[in-house]
Amino acid sequence: MQEDFRLILDLVTLLAAASVGGLLASALRQPALLGYLLGGTIVGPAGLGWIKELIQVETLAQFGVALLLFTLGVEFSLGELKKVKAIALGGGTLQIVLTIAVTSSVALMMGWLTSPVQGIFLGAILSLSSTAVVIKSLMERNEMETPHGQVMLGILVVQDLALGLMLAVLPALNEPAEAISISVASALLRIGLFAIAAIGFGTYIVPRLLRMLAKTESQELFLLGVVTLCLGIALVTYYLGFSIEMGAFVAGLMISEVEYADQTLTYVEPLRDLLAALFFVSVGMLIDPVFLWNHLEVILGLVCLVLIGKFLIVAPIVRLFGYSLRTALIAGFGLGQIGEFSFVLTAQGQALGLVSRQVYLLILGTTALTLVLTPFLLKLMPQVLNWAETIPGLTGFFDRTAMPLGMSEERPLENHVVVCGYGRIGKKVVQLLQSHNYPVVAIDSTERAIQQLRGAGIPYIYGNAASLHVLQAAGIDRASAMAIAVHDPMSTRLCLKRALELSPDLDVVVETDLEKDIEMLYQLGAWEVVQSEFEVSLEVATHLLMGVGFPLSGIRREIEQIRQHHYLDLRPERSASDVARELQSATQDLNGKWYDLPERSPLIGMTIEQTDLRRLTGVSLLAIRRRDGEELDYPDSQVNFEVGDKLLLVGEPEEFATVEDLAKGEIAVPREHRSCQWLTVPDRSLNRGKTLSELDLRRQYAVQVQAIRREAHFIRFPHGDTAIEGGDRLLLCGARTSLQRVRDAIALAEEGVSTPVSVAIGSGRDRP
Known part of the structure; x- marks a missing residue:
């Protein structure tokens, strides 16, 4: 056989092996890279021996x-x-x-x-x-x-x-x-x-x-x-x-x-992917089973x-x-x-x-x-x-390593905006907020960004934005809003979830590069999710439509509808199986599990909005699987729970335990016209050391303590013998007037002070 034709035959064989191996890996939901290595092993010298011109193939693989x-x-x-x-x-x-x-x-x-x-x-x-x-x-x-x-x-x-x-x-x-x-x-x-x-x-x-x-x-x-x-x-x-x-x-x-960097990438990437696959197949040929x-x-x-x-x-x-x-x-x-x-x-x-x-x-x-x-x-x-991180013996160890590495001495204490990520987008957000004299705190984990923040005199926290300790140092519980512009999808999700644990009513805007994460982030509690490519498309369309004579008011109304519908008009239609696969993959990174709703659960017949699962338990509900096999991914707040439902939840073990108590009726869902607010117990409060039974808030004010945040620990529905400590943050639920009275009662005179002390308390806003 002619040498040049032999090389062509070897290349076709290798590309075919890469294709088959990649398809097999994809079917098994494994990286395509493993399929390429397997394909090379099968057709290589130690396998079927179909490849003869090894040197020429390896040269192309180097390209x-x-x-x-x-x-x-x-x-x-x-x-x-x-x-x-x-x-x-x-x-x-x-x-x-x-x-x-x-x-x-x-x-x-x-x-x-x-x-x-x-x-x-x-x-x-x-x-x-x-x-x-x-x-x-x-x-x-x-x-x-x-x-x-x-x-x-x-x-x-x-x-x-x-x-x-x-x-x-x-x-x-x-x-x-x-x-x-x-x-x-x-x-x-x-x-x-x-x-x-x-x-x-x-x-x-x-x-x-x-x-x-x-x-x-x-x-x-x-x-x-x-x-x-x-x-x-x-x-x-x-x-x-x-x-x-x-x-x-x-x-x-x-x-x-x-x-011309972007243009270069656009032209070179297809050729790169083809030859890179050839390289991994050639590596597979070196494996001798x-x-x-x-x-x-x-x-x-x-x-x-x-x-x-x-x-x-x-x-x-x-x-x-x-x-x-x-x-x-x-x-x-x-x-x-x-x-x-x-x-x-x-x-x-x-x-x-x-x-x-x-x-x-x-x-x-x-x-x-x-x-x-x-x-x-x-x-x-x-x-x-x-x-x-969920194992009791290791939680404290991971917590210690997630402490802030540094922070500016002067930082706003309340009604500020926390910006997570001081990259290309985060930097612009901080500049715009400061141009309107709005207090801001930036969080970043890179030394280079921290140096820029120091030089500009911008309040900062040096650390991982997904850490509870870092978020607490940024005063997330007293902030008015938060923007997340972190490039790591997993860190973005964790940052959002943990921020809402500290401040359930916080207005959080999240920027993401991945369109498949949009619904996930909304379901985790984001008020607004901004996808960079879609926003650029909307701005370009706005300019073009105005240029051809469309009224600006009509354009803005249509664009606002697109945003309210989470860019669905711009996103490609995906099959239910693709969405379910992506959802399952994402929940693995976020500690997700399926939970069988008890047949006589008091939640049956209630809507997701009525149960208010995220606020009451801390979990996020990402999917419902009906008894007949139908799966509702990213269900709407008006969806009802039915007999035989399986719920895909994301949360921590103690949060899952709280969901089970709620689903079994051991914990009551708050009635309508009730609000939930966070209240911080002053360090010198005369009430510190008292148990919840001694405070007796339920009988006196018809207010229930549904959670206690104590440093990095989160106690859902604490027992009556739980003693409160200075610095504790209590999640109280009840009528707004009752909540005000409780605030004054718990914040009664500090040691040596004869007047009620004002404490930090959440806004209690209702989500739109």
Whole structure:
């Protein structure tokens, strides 16, 4: 068979394997990446042996990784890279050095290797993580903008840079120390010269080149020029002794600062996805199932050692740089695999005699399994952490790690707006509020944003906006409104839910990039959900309609209706099964469960609005499954509960227990014309230390204490023997006049004060 035709046949075979494997993974609701790896294993040399031209296929696969890193650079931008420069440069370098040191020490002590040189080589291999697999997994879960996504990306960039240094030093490992020093110095010099040249080229040449290509108004020419630029810079880095992937990433960073970045992404992404799939299939071809099976115990042991060992190195480093425990744990497991670039190092090491053929195959098998496990770990870790945070023994531990890292001394105490996220949108919101002299507090978890807030003199809280401690420090219970502009979908949901736990009547506006999250956020309690793309479309349509003569009042009325209907007129129609699947996936991240409504429950026949589940119990109702199998996703407030209903609830274990008490009739639903308000007990109140039975609010005022918020603890429907403490926040329900009388009674004279003391109390507004 002719060689060129053989290559075409191999490419068709690989693409077909990727398609079938991807479809199988999708059907099993797994990342498509796993399907690509499986397809490559089946058609590769160790499987059916259908692929013959391995070198040519692997060369094309390298183009796929190069384009993947190129588009990442375009999306990431130098501005984003600066946000994590500390953890990237300091943490990434420390991680590589510690991995090499620990691996060398352990391997030599256990007698696995015979010389320190072999230990250094093995440590270098283990220190590299998979840029391609991690990025692909983060992109599929829309987590590139999350704190753990940014941290992992920063460390991965440094690892890719270090690969060039490792390749330069590798041939000199068996030489005297002077030769190693010369190799290191030479590599560092080349890196410095390349960085200087890249800055100059990106500043003066790239913008002019892209403008020239854009003026042709030819998509083909623009794509051809951009790909040539990407691969050209990648080849330069290759000839300098570094990886082509690093060069492609640098090329993307150059374009990210130019006005044609979005256009570049639009043209390159389809080609990138095709060739990236080819890369993952080619990695799958390296997996030898027979060898894995024959050495299964050894390889599984090595996989556990690698995952646990790298986790124990990465997670403490991330914590050391001031990130939350949650971010550190996810990053630790997310970077626990051995990267695909380790194949290059391993092959070089075998050629230089640093490892035997047996060790080479063991490294390949271990690497392959860690790559396969990574998407599962990144998907599973947030769910495991959500579950762990509900365990009584661990709750306090997680709480301590979620404390604010810093805050401005002077902050508004009441009637202010809390803005979560000081990014592109959050910054504009703060500017507009301050232009109207409205008090504001900004929350952000990045050092760069906090520095900007300090410089501008804006009150801030440095920490995770989804933390109860951070929200309490921001005075969320005394705020008039809240805006959430956090890029991480899971953090957005948690921030919304926990803010409403502290202040159930709070006016919360949420910005989201995902249209599938709109109904979820409304159901969790948001007053308004803003979707960026839809809002841009509405503004463009407004301008065009006004230009052709439509009256402005009519346009505004129609747009307002679109917003009130949650953009349904603009959103593509989705099948009920797609909505149910997305809902199930989201509730896994939020600790969701199905609850069977008792057949004689007093809730049967009542509407969702009448039961007021969120205020009374803290849970959010996201779906109802009828006895006949019909499923109502994101049910309307006027939907009635029926016999045999199953309820999909999101909440904490104690909140689920309260729902069960309510559904069984052990707790009564408040009657109509009753309000619920929060009241804070002063620290020096004469009533502190008294039990609820002693206060006897139900008999004296017909007011019920439905919840107590005590620091990070939330007590729903407390017993009569529960004593109140200074600083407690009580959720009281009753007639408005009665609530006013209770406020005066509980806030009776503080020690040494003879007049009633005013306390913080919620507005008690009814939701529209």
